[in-house]
Amino acid sequence: MEINKGFGRKELSGEEIEFLKNFTKKCRGDILRMTTLAASGHPGGSMSSIDIYAVLYGFCNVDPSNPFKQDRDRIVISHGHTTPGAYSALGNYGFFDIEDAILNFRSAGSPFEGHVEKTVPGIEWNTGNLGQGLSAACGFALNSRLNNLKYNVYCVMGDGEQTKGQIGEARRFAVKYKLNNLTVIVDKNGLQIGGKTSEVMPDNIKENFEADGFHVIEIDGHNFNEIYSAVKKANEFASPVVIIANTIMGKGVSFMENQAKYHGAALSPADCKKALAELGEPENIDELGGKKKLGLPIKPLKEKKNNFLISNAGNKNIIYTREKNTDNRSAFGNALYDIAKNYKEQNNSPNIPFAVFDCDLEGSVKTGAFRNAFPDNFFESGIEEHNTAVISGALSTENILTFFADFGVFGIDEVYNQQRLNDINHTNLKVVCTHCGIDVGEDGKTHQCIDYFGVINSTFGFKVIIPADPNQTDRAVRHIASNAGNFALIMGRSVIPVILDEENKPFFGDGYNFRYGKMDIIRNGRDLTIISSGNMLTHALKGYEMLKKDGINPMLLNVSCPSDIDTEDLRLAAKTGFIVTIEDHNIKNGIGTVLGSMLAENGISVKFRKLGAKFYSSSGKPDELYKLAGLSPQDLYNFVKKEI
Incomplete structure (x- = not known):
């Protein structure tokens, strides 16, 4: 049947409920097929989340024929190990050939990896390492405001990951910036790898969200009408909303239900046949296994590429003379403000597609001029670096020129995992790290970032630029604003002299052309x-x-x-x-x-x-x-x- 998109009705029709029952039965079968054929994966949580995925991918503003349209709803999966559930829903809704996912799940060279992968249409963000999804969802929610687009963002999460500190950071950010187009759905099945979530690490999920300012709705996560009605209600609130969906791990197969071992254990072929029979699904695991051995080619998937750049960022350089010594961080702040101001003037627009993120260091990283001129594009995240690194990374993929300015020990060392995740997600983030090196001086060893290059250079995508003086800093800022990809711009703390040539003129002055990679x-x-x-x-x-x-x-x-x-x-x-x-x-x-x-x-x-x-x-x-x-x-x- 053709689904009536949106959440405008009071409740689902009987026909829609019947469709969803049959749809999720097929999806549960596909979850078991792909994990058994791969002999690995996470069927239990996928089966507890599949009813949520079926409603979201079915009724949200997403379109398999145009999966990257700008005003689509964003569905972020934070418990990224539930790929079998997400891929089964997406494949059966037509985002790709479901048999490709079943046959090639977790196979070398396949896009259908063990944790959600954004090269798969319908997947917005690579997660897997838990606690990351809500931060990314905040970034996507900000984009709707900055680009004046109307859409909703849904972040589906597991209950086991809720103890992670970064999620608390993201909750507070979402409430501070009134991200009322953001809805969180927590799959609360009560189990994780180590057993009961209440025993592994007790956590008051409802109370934590309420304390930070979220509106809380509790539902049966396997009741389609309750899921639909909760999402409809969430879209009506002026604050971010969390839907706590009480579910059953392994839902649909009696011997898998409420068994923690199926968090990350695939069924044997024999048990898979029993489970498929119980579901009323074709017991075709042997036939599919034969196809898998053939190594059939995977049909090409649609790809998304968004890298917003400022084409004329280098047209007007600021020149610092020998009489005007300053620090590189001030030169960064001046260039940042200058680029944004020129863009606004040249485009005669009240809005600019820029975002600058700060972690309570505005005065030190010299972003004050930008903040004063463009307060709606400046985001003060407080001392919450992990969350900020991911929010800024996610936003940078949405045609917003995004800068994350911080001290080196916080913007690189402390958040290496998050920057690695940004690299994996092919973001377009401009990380600006001041206070690098022994040059930090009196603050001592905890703040002297002396491993910035070694750490960030261990990623495959980040390009590092370490300018020598304020003039080269100005050119470097303009370079990263006008070139795609992740950059780490590194500088110290001290005021330094302008580097002069042998004629006592600024070496990086009027005649200098910054060329990436050249000495x-x-x-x-x-x-x-x-x-x-x-x-x-x-x-x-x-x-x-x-x-x-x-x-x-x-x-x-x-x-x-x-x-x-x-x-x-x-x-x-x-x-x-x-x-x-x-x-x-x-x-x-x-x-x-x-x-x-x-x-x-x-x-x-x-x-x-x-x-x-x-x-x-x-x-x-x-x-x-x-x-x-x-x-x-x-x-x-x-x-x-x-x-x-």
């Missing part, structure tokens, strides 16, 4: 090559000058894009016969390590040495801490004199 030849030379980056380049330049006075003629290079270093630039560096790297970073996994690997992989023979942080530093003035770490200009001078 900058700050000074030419023949006796050795010194390579540095970021705030440390200022100190390397002082060391260069000391060596020059002593009759040694070094080449000094700035490597601002260590994730993707140009091989020809490295060959040029090696021509002197001796390369020294000096960086404000853990020596084990910094730029020196990457360069050393590149030299070896490209068969470039050269004397090579690294200088970097070998221990956590302490509180103190940055220059004093650099001396303690062996990274001062004098230390560089002494090291070169000893080695040359």
